[in-house]
Amino acid sequence: MKILMLDQSIGFDPKDREARPLGTCQRAFIALAESLVARGHKVEARRNGGIDKDMHGVAWRQLEAELPPFGGDAVNTVIVWRDPALLNHASVPEDANIVFWFDGDPARLNADDVRLVLQEKKVQVIFTDDAQANAFDAELAKKPVVVKPGATTSFVMASNMHWAFESRDELAVTVANSSTGIAQIIRIWETYVAPKAPNAILEVYAYDLFSAMAGENDSVSDDLLDMVRSAVDKGVRVHHPKPEADMAETVANARAFLHHGKYGTDYVGQWLVDALGAATPVVSYGGIAKSRVEDGKTGYIVPDEAAFG
Incomplete structure (x- = not known):
């Protein structure tokens, strides 16, 4: 089967997954393309920049290449990534056959113009969480399905190097930032x-x-920066994000992955499933973690700061 994949988020190359930090959506796009090839399909992946x-x-x-996909050969399936405009x-x-992978707010797809395209093109919508499907009220030719994410290979492989939990460092890892609860995590x-x-x-x-912290970003409040600096002697360290394999090694060597869950809207939870794939328990207030973590088994959904700590 010849499969065309379309994404217009940022410019990236497949090697960037090993060379620089990429967002979870870009990492997933690369991983899906390579997985489809491994299953015997021919895949052309078009994105907004790169070589x-x-x-x-x-x-x-x-994405805007002048040549037709596959040199003009017939395309069997198109996978549109995240943005309904690409339909x-x-x-x-x-x-x-068009498949639309969507990880965002389902209300966006309830808009009349988007629903019309989904209906006319008989698009198969794929959501990443049950909450999206429950909030989507359009009647389409094909009923939307939910495909929850799995851990990327790097994190699963890294877990094999740190299977003995007691041998791991006294380390916790988080990717929370100034808009997703890092202030409360540091306070805890x-x-x-x-x-x-x-x-x-x-x-x-x-x-x-x-x-x-390097003086190159004035969007973070001084209060938060002061909090981070004052917490250095309590073991708090701020790092630049790392490429996928390096992050996998770090998470797999940690004893906990800290996730806030009360800020922002996340219907994927890729970092959570990656951490669990690395056999690292997740601690969270909830949000998407409620759909990804088995409370008391693979992590903990906690009610308050005392329980979080």
Whole structure:
């Protein structure tokens, strides 16, 4: 089967997964393309920037490439990634089977213009969480399905190097940032964790905090920066995010992955399933974690700060 994949988020190359930090959506796009090739399909993946290159069996091309997909050969299936505007992209053949992978607010798809396109093109919508499907009220030719994410290979492989939990460092990891609850996580660490485990380290992988600490980002409040600086002697460390394999190694060596869950809207929880794939328990207030974590088995959904700490 010839499968065309379309994404217009940011410019990236497949090797970037190993060379630089990528967002979870870009990592998932690459992983899906390579997985489809591994199952015997031919895949052309078009994205908004990067170089034209064949890698791991995937033909990586520009979203606005002038040449037709697969050199003009018939396309069997088109996978549109996240953005409903791409359903009408010029590269989408009229007779192709269209799959729309969507990780956002389902209310966006309830808009009349989007519903019309979904209906006319008989699009198969794929959600990443049951909450999306429950909030989606359009009647389509094909009933939407829910496909929850799995852990990426790097995190599963990293878990094999740290299977003995007692041998892991006294380390907790979080990717929470200034808009997703890092202030409360740091406060909990200072108040509850550090007094009980004075040698423990909390590593924060957040670009906004890292750049703000370096004086290169003025969008982070001074109060939060002061909080981070005052927590250094309690083991809090702010780092630049790392490429996928390096992050996998870090998470797999940690004793807990800290997730807030009360801020923002996340219908994927990719970091959560990656952490669980690395056999690292998740601690969270909830949100998407309620759909990804088995409370008391693979992690903990907690009610308050004392329980979090």
